[in-house]
Amino acid sequence: MAAVKETVDQVRAIDVDQYKYGFETDIESERARKGLGEDVIRFISAKKNEPEWMLEWRLDAYKRWLTMEEPTWARVHYPQIDFQDIYYYAAPKSTPGPKSLDEVDPELLKTYEKLGIPLREQAVLAGVEGAKVAVDAVFDSVSVVTTFREELSKHGIIFCSISEAMREHPDLVKKYLGSVVPVTDNYYATLNSAVFSDGSFVYIPEGVRCPMELSTYFRINEKKTGQFERTLIIAEKGSYVSYLEGCTAPQRDENQLHAAVVELVAMEDAEIKYSTVQNWYPGDKDGKGGIYNFVTKRGDCRGDRSKISWTQVETGSAITWKYPSCILRGDDSKGEFYSIAVSNGRQQVDSGTKMIHLGKRTSSRIISKGISAGHSQNTYRGQVKVNRKADGARSFTNCDSLLIGHDCGAHTVPYLESGNPRAKVEHEATTSKISDDQLFYCISRGLDPEEAVALIVNGFVRDVLQQLPMEFAVEAQKLIGVSLEGSVG
Amino acid sequence: MLEIKNLHAEIENEGREILRGLDLVVKSGEVHAIMGPNGAGKSTLSHVLAGKPGYRVTDGAAMLDGVDILDMDPSLRAANGVFLAFQYPVEIPGVANMTFLKAALNAQRKARGQDEISTPDFMRLVRTEAGKLKITQDMLKRPVNVGFSGGEKKRNEILQMAILQPKLCILDETDSGLDIDALKVVSDGVNALRAPNRSFIVITHYQRLLDHIRPDVVHVLSKGRIVKTGGPELALELEAKGYADYASEEAA
Numbered sequence: 001m002a003a004v005k006e007t008v009d010q011v012r013a014i015d016v017d018q019y020k021y022g023f024e025t026d027i028e029s030e031r032a033r034k035g036l037g038e039d040v041i042r043f044i045s046a047k048k049n050e051p052e053w054m055l056e057w058r059l060d061a062y063k064r065w066l067t068m069e070e071p072t073w074a075r076v077h078y079p080q081i082d083f084q085d086i087y088y089y090a091a092p093k094s095t096p097g098p099k100s101l102d103e104v105d106p107e108l109l110k111t112y113e114k115l116g117i118p119l120r121e122q123a124v125l126a127g128v129e130g131a132k133v134a135v136d137a138v139f140d141s142v143s144v145v146t147t148f149r150e151e152l153s154k155h156g157i158i159f160c161s162i163s164e165a166m167r168e169h170p171d172l173v174k175k176y177l178g179s180v181v182p183v184t185d186n187y188y189a190t191l192n193s194a195v196f197s198d199g200s201f202v203y204i205p206e207g208v209r210c211p212m213e214l215s216t217y218f219r220i221n222e223k224k225t226g227q228f229e230r231t232l233i234i235a236e237k238g239s240y241v242s243y244l245e246g247c248t249a250p251q252r253d254e255n256q257l258h259a260a261v262v263e264l265v266a267m268e269d270a271e272i273k274y275s276t277v278q279n280w281y282p283g284d285k286d287g288k289g290g291i292y293n294f295v296t297k298r299g300d301c302r303g304d305r306s307k308i309s310w311t312q313v314e315t316g317s318a319i320t321w322k323y324p325s326c327i328l329r330g331d332d333s334k335g336e337f338y339s340i341a342v343s344n345g346r347q348q349v350d351s352g353t354k355m356i357h358l359g360k361r362t363s364s365r366i367i368s369k370g371i372s373a374g375h376s377q378n379t380y381r382g383q384v385k386v387n388r389k390a391d392g393a394r395s396f397t398n399c400d401s402l403l404i405g406h407d408c409g410a411h412t413v414p415y416l417e418s419g420n421p422r423a424k425v426e427h428e429a430t431t432s433k434i435s436d437d438q439l440f441y442c443i444s445r446g447l448d449p450e451e452a453v454a455l456i457v458n459g460f461v462r463d464v465l466q467q468l469p470m471e472f473a474v475e476a477q478k479l480i481g482v483s484l485e486g487s488v489g
Numbered sequence: 490m491l492e493i494k495n496l497h498a499e500i501e502n503e504g505r506e507i508l509r510g511l512d513l514v515v516k517s518g519e520v521h522a523i524m525g526p527n528g529a530g531k532s533t534l535s536h537v538l539a540g541k542p543g544y545r546v547t548d549g550a551a552m553l554d555g556v557d558i559l560d561m562d563p564s565l566r567a568a569n570g571v572f573l574a575f576q577y578p579v580e581i582p583g584v585a586n587m588t589f590l591k592a593a594l595n596a597q598r599k600a601r602g603q604d605e606i607s608t609p610d611f612m613r614l615v616r617t618e619a620g621k622l623k624i625t626q627d628m629l630k631r632p633v634n635v636g637f638s639g640g641e642k643k644r645n646e647i648l649q650m651a652i653l654q655p656k657l658c659i660l661d662e663t664d665s666g667l668d669i670d671a672l673k674v675v676s677d678g679v680n681a682l683r684a685p686n687r688s689f690i691v692i693t694h695y696q697r698l699l700d701h702i703r704p705d706v707v708h709v710l711s712k713g714r715i716v717k718t719g720g721p722e723l724a725l726e727l728e729a730k731g732y733a734d735y736a737s738e739e740a741a
Contacts, residue, residue: 436542441579444539445589445649446567446597455592459583459632 032089038062041194044089048163048197051170061183061193068187074350075379075411076319078255078292086226086257088195148212158203159214162230165201172203176234180263180300180327188259188294188321192228196261199229204239204270213469215244226257233263235270237303242273244472255283255318259294268303268330273311275468276324277476280316282483285374287346290318297324298354301333301362309336310353311467313476315483318347323381325354328362328393335364338467340476342457342483343376343408352382352413357393357423366397369461372408373484379411384427388419399429402460404453404484454481491515491657491688496549498537507533509713510549515657515706520689522699522724525710526732531692532576534710535661538690539573540566553657567593568600570656574646574663581633586645589633590615590652597653618651622678640671647678658682659690664698676701696728711735 032043041062045055070081152159158169166173183193200216216231235241258280264272274297283290293316299308310324326335337353355364364384372378384395401410412429434456442452458465458477465473491514498508507530515521525531537544538551540563550557558566581589595605606614619629622644634642643663650658660679664672679702683689691702699707699721707723708715709732716735717723 435579437579438581440541440563441575441581442589442593443563444541444567444573445593445653446564446600447592448562448564448596451592451596455584455589456581459581462583 030090031087034087035084036062036086036088036195040088044195044197047089048166050163050166053174054166057178057183058194061190062195064184065187065190065194068184068190070187074321074381075377075413076321076348076350078319078348081255081257081292083191088226088228089197152210152212155208155211156205157208157210158201160201162196162199162201162232165232169201169203172234173201173232176232176263176265177230178263180265180298181261181296186296189261189296192230192259192261192296195226196228196230199231199260200233201231202233202241202243204233204235204241206236207238208236209239210241213242213244215246217246226259228258229260231260231262233272233274234265235267235272235306237267238269239267240271240273242275242469244275244277244469246277246279255290255292256281257292257294258317260296262295262297262324264299264308266299266301266303266306266308266333269305270303271307271309272299273309274299274324275311275472276313277472277479278312278314278316278320279479281318282316282345282347283318285345287318287375290347291316292319293317293322294319295322297322298327299325299335300327301330301335301359303333304330304359305332306330307334307336309334309338309467311338311464312340312351313464313468313479314339314341314349314351315479317349320347320349320351322351323353325356326364327356327358328364328390329358330362331359332361333359334362336467337364337366337368337382338464339368339380340371340461340464340480341369341378341380342371342373342480343378344372344374344483344485345376346374347376349377350379350381352380354383355385355395357384357386357390357395360390361392361394362390363393364395366395366399367463368397368399369464370399370401370410371404371457371460371480371484372401372410373404375407377409377411379413381413381415383415384417384425385415386418386420386423386425390420391422393420393423393425395423395425397427397429399427400460401429401431402457403431403433404457450481450485453484457481457484490517490554491690492550492552494550494552496534496537496551497547498533498544499547500533501543501545506547507544507713508537511710511714513708513715515688515690517656517688518683518685519705520683520691520702522691522693522702522704522707523710523715524693524707524724524727524732526735529710530713531710532661533713535573535659535690535692538566538657538659539563539571564596565600567653567655568597572650572653572655572658574643574650574658574660576661576663576665578634578637578642578646580635582635584633585630586633587615587629590649593649594652614652615648618648621681622648622651623674624648639666640668640674643667643671643675644678647675647682651678651682656686657688657690659692661692662694663691664693664695672698672701696724699724709735 032040041058045058181189184190202214204210233243266272280291280293301308308326314320328335335355341349341351343349353366366382368380370378370380380399386393399412403410410431414427416425416427418425438456439452442455443449457480465476468476493511493513496508496511499506523531546559551559558571591611598605624644663675704721707719707721709717
C-alpha cells in the first residue's frame with residue numbers, strides 16, 4: 001500500500017521529536033504593542049480600516065471578557081496563561097493588502113511552498129488535474145492571498161478574508177457575525193471577538209454548488225504571537241460547499257496561543273462540509289513548547305433539511321480544547337461529526353462535539369476515534385441534547401479509543417440529555433489496545449514495527465478518513481503515521 | 490535448507506527452559522512433520538523460529554541457507570523467507586485483506602532491495618492464488634481475518650504463503666478447528682506450494698493432516714528435544730499407540 005510506505009519513509013526521514021513544519025520564516029513584521037487593552041483593539045481595528053460598528057463590537061466583547069473567567073472543566077493542565085505577555089496583532093510588513101500573487105513577499109510564498117500549499121493556481125492546475133482547490137492563506141494575523149477568486153465570483157461565490165468582507169460586504173458580515181457563536185459565548189470566543197485579526201469569509205448564493213474545494217491554511221510565525229482568526233461561512237438555500245482548513249506553526253520553546261472562532265450557517269436544503277487537518281506544533285517529547293489550541297466551532301442548521309458535517313484530524317497542539325458543534329434548528333436537519341484525534345508525547349486533547357436537537361426529526365451522527373500514545377491524555381467530551389419539541393429526533397454516537405503503550409490515557413465523557421420521550425439517542429464506546437499479537441502478526445509478514453502500527457491505526461480510523469476529500473485523506477493518513485513515530489519499541 | 494543446532498530457548502519472564510538442545514535438519518524440498526505431546530515445545534519451536542517476542546534463546550543456532558536467522562528481527566526473517574502459518578490467525582479491523590497482503594509483499598521486496606510490485610501484477614497474482622484456495626473477492630475486501638470462519642482464516646494463511654513465496658514454511662497446528670472439507674482445501678493449497686527450493690515444518694497432534702500432506706520425515710518432539718525420527722509410518726504408529734512411550738522415555 002503506497003500510502004503506508006510513504007508514511008514509513010516519512011517517519012524514517014524525521015528524528016524523534018522533529019516537527020516537519022518547525023521552520024521559521026524571516027520576514028519583517030508590524031506588531032501591536034505587547035499585551036491587551038482598548039488601545040490594542042483600536043489599533044487592530046484601525047489597521048483593518050474597519051467600520052465604526054465593528055470597533056464597537058470588539059470593544060463591547062473586550063469589556064465582557066474582562067468580567068469572565070477562564071474555564072477549567074476540561075481535562076487539560078497547563079500553567080496560567082499571561083494574557084499581557086502576548087502580541088495580539090502581527091502582520092508581515094510588506095503586505096498591506098496584496099492585489100495579486102505578484103505583490104506578495106516571495107519569502108511568504110516560499111513558506112507556503114514548504115508547507116506544500118498549492119497557492120499558485122498554475123501549480124494546482126498542473127499538479128492535480130481536475131481537482132482544483134481555492135486557497136486563502138493566513139499568516140500570523142493577516143490573510144495573505146486568496147486564489148481562484150475570479151472563477152468563484154462567476155458563480156456569485158464570495159471567498160475572501162474576513163477583513164475584506166467587512167469592507168466590501170458589510171451587510172452580510174453584520175447580519176451573520178456572532179449569530180452562531182455569540183460574543184459572550186465563552187472565555188476564548190469572547191477574547192477572539194475582541195482581538196480577531198483575520199480569517200476567511202465564504203458566501204455561497206442560493207442554489208449554487210461550489211465547484212471546487214475551498215481551503216484556508218493558517219500559519220503562526222511570529223514569536224509570542226497569538227493567532228485569533230475568525231471564519232464565517234454562509235450557505236444559502238439549496239447550496240453546497242466543502243471547506244478545508246490546515247494549520248502549522250514553527251517549533252518554539254514557549255507556548256503560543258491560538259483561539260479561533262468558526263461560524264457556519266446553513267439555510268434550507270443547504271449543506272456545508274467542513275474538514276480540518278490540524279497539525280500545530282505539539283511541543284517536544286518532554287512537553288516543552290507547543291500550541292495551546294482553544295477553539296470554538298459551531299454550525300447552525302438554520303433551514304429545514306440543511307446539513308452540516310464536521311470532519312477533523314487532530315494531530316498537533318500541546319493542548320487541544322475544541323468541540324465543533326451543530327445546532328439542529330431546522331426540521332429534518334442533520335449534523336455529523338467525524339473525528340480522529342491522535343496524541344503522542346505529552347500532548348493533552350480534550351475534544352468532542354455538541355449536537356443540539358431543536359427541530360423535528362433532526363438527526364446527528366458522531367464517530368470519534370481517539371488514539372493515544374506516549375504519555376499523552378486523550379479525552380472525548382460530547383454532548384447530545386434533545387429539546388422537548390424535537391419529535392422524532394435521532395442521535396447515534398460511536399466513540400472508539402485506541403491505546404498504544406502503557407503510559408497514555410483515553411477518557412470518554414458523554415453527556416446525553418433527552419427532553420423528548422420519542423427521541424432516540426444511542427451511544428457506543430470501546431477502548432482497545434494494539435495487541436502484541438496484532439503487532440507480531442504484521443511483523444512476521446515482513447512489516448517493520450512502525451509500518452505495522454501505521455497499518456493497524458489506519459485501519460482503526462478508516463471510517464473517518466473516508467469522510468475526507470480524497471487528496472486530504474492521503475495527507476491525513478501520512479500525518480497520523482508521522483505523529484505516532486516513536487510510539488513503539 | 491534449515492539446520493537447527495543445539496537450540497535452547499526459555500520463556501523470557503519465567504526463565505523456564507522449553508527447548509533443550511533441539512537438533513533438526515530440513516532439506517530444501519522436504520516436508521517434515523513434528524508431532525509430540527502437549528507441552529513438548531512444538532509451538533515454542535515455531536515461535537522461536539519466527540521471532541515472536543517473549544522467548545529467550547540461550548544457546549544454539551538456526552541456519553537458513555547458511556545464515557543464522559535467530560539474530561535477525563522478525564520482519565527481516567520474513568524477508569529472508571521464513572513464514573509462520575499461525576495456529577490462531579489474528580484479526581486486524583479496518584485493514585482490507587488485500588491491503589495487508591500488498592503491504593506485506595512490498596515490505597519484504599523492499600527489504601530484499603527489489604522494486605514494489607505493480608498494482609496490475611499484484612491483482613493478477615492475488616486473483617490466481619485466491620482462486621486456487623476458493624477465496625472469494627469478498628474475503629479479499631474484508632478486514633484481515635475479521636468475521637472469518639476457522640476454515641477461512643486458515644485458507645487465508647495459505648493465501649499469504651502463496652503470495653509471499655517463502656523458503657521455509659512453518660505450519661503451527663494448521664489442522665486445528667478445521668472440518669474435513671476445509672482440511673482438504675488447505676492441504677491441497679499446501680501441496681501445490683511444495684517445491685524443490687522450499688521446506689516445510691508441519692506441526693500437528695494428529696495423523697489426519699498427514700494423510701493429506703504427505704511428510705518425507707516425521708519427528709517426535711518431547712520435553713524440548715527431538716527424540717525419534719522416522720518416515721511417514723512413524724505418524725501411524727503414534728496414532729495407534731499415543732505418546733506415552735516418549736514421555737516416559739524422556740523422564741527415565
